[in-house]
Amino acid sequence: MISIKDVAKKAGVSISTVSYALNGNPKVTEETSARILKIASELNYVPNAAARTLKKRVSKIIGVYLTDFSGAFYGEILQGMKEVLNKRGYDLIVCSGSYSHRLLPQRMIDGAVVLDHSFASEELLQLADRGHKLVVLDRELSHSNINHVLLDNKAGATLAVEYLIERGHRKLYVLTGPKDSYDSKQRLQATKQTIERHSDLIYVEIEGNFNKDSGERAAEQIIREYKEPVAVFCMNDEMAIGLYNTLLKTDFRIGEHIHIIGFDNIELTQYTQPRLATIDYSKxxxxxxxxEQLIKLIGGEKVEHERVYVSLIKGESVGEG
Incomplete structure (x- = not known):
């Protein structure tokens, strides 16, 4: 592999002069810089990004950690991140799995956004203790190097359940997310608190996984137990779509026999028939x-924790109970 020493030797200059030329430093004349760049190109020299990052202690790269990339949920979040970061001169890489955690201690990235419940909170706190800057979207952690930007899950779940109750429904199925999911736990807590205020409700909880397959399994259970019209609160739209997929193959009519509300307002819900009622927010x-919060942290600016607010989108998937 061609090294910076090889470029310096062929150009007849010092290594530092080559480094200045490669980085556009004005200490090197335009003529010398052009000659060095030409030689580097002829030798197919590629700068060692890792070494440069360690030397400068800045990479201008931000990592985002996700549990997985499946479903229609993550695209808009990543697009929102990318737009801000690119304007500020940063690139974005998407990470998943424990092996990629080393990017932070090796300083291959300048900071990270975490939406990955498999990334242990203890590990995040240890990284923050070492000075790494983090923004978490799926938990609450108290540390000066960690900011959290959280979805108002409790308000969303309350809106969803109250909407079903207001429509006259008295038997409610609730399809949850994974047990270790912060969002699911927050939504379930608010759901139970809302239901407790109505003693005449029949409440059935079904554990899901935020994927379509658990919605399909839930549909099979609801069909087996069906005796009268019921309402279903799916704690995300992916599971609601899975529920749709199964019900559409039966004689059960959505919005008449089985009434459904989701959460997330993913783009696909706009094309469901009948239109899925859901909880909306700007991903x-x-x-x-x-x-924005992470860039402020990296720059040493003071930041306050933020919350993303939600609203109810009514749909024909919920009729009168």
Whole structure:
């Protein structure tokens, strides 16, 4: 592999002069810089990004950690992040899995946004203790190097359940997310608090995984147990779509026999028939806000924790109970 020493030797200059030329430093004349760049190109020299990052202690790269990349949820969040970061001169890389955690201690990235419940909070706190800057979207952590930008899950779940109750529904199925998901736990807590205020409700909880397959399994259970019209609160739209997929193959009519509300307002819900009622918020804004907060942290600015607010979108998937 061609090294910076090889470029310096062929150009007849010092290594530092080559480094200045490669980085556009005005200490080197335009004529010398052009000659060095030409030689570097002829030798197919590629700068060692890792070494440069360690020397400068800045990479201008931000990492975002996700549990997985499946479903339609992540695209808008990443787009919101990318737009802000690119305007500020940063690039974005998407990470998943424990092996990629080393990018932070090796300083290959300048900071990270975390939406990955498999990334242990203890590890995040240890990284923050070492000075790494983090923004978390899926938990609450108290540390000067950690900011959290959280979705108002409790308000969303309350809106969803109250909407079903207001429509006259008295038997409610609730399809949850994974047990270790912060969002699911927050939504479930608010759901139970809302239901407790109505003693005449029949409440059935089904554990899901935020994917379509758990919505399909839930549909099979609801069909087996069906005796009268019921309402279903799916704690994300992916599971609601899975529920749709199964029900559309049966004689059960959505919005008449089985009434459904989701959460997230993913783009696909706009094309469901009948239109899925859901909880809406700006995923692009969530990603943009997370990036803005992280850049402030990296720059040593004071930041306050932020919350992303939600609203109810009514749909024909919920009729009168």
């Amino acid at each position: 692009r804004k969530w990603g943009a806000l997370a990036s």
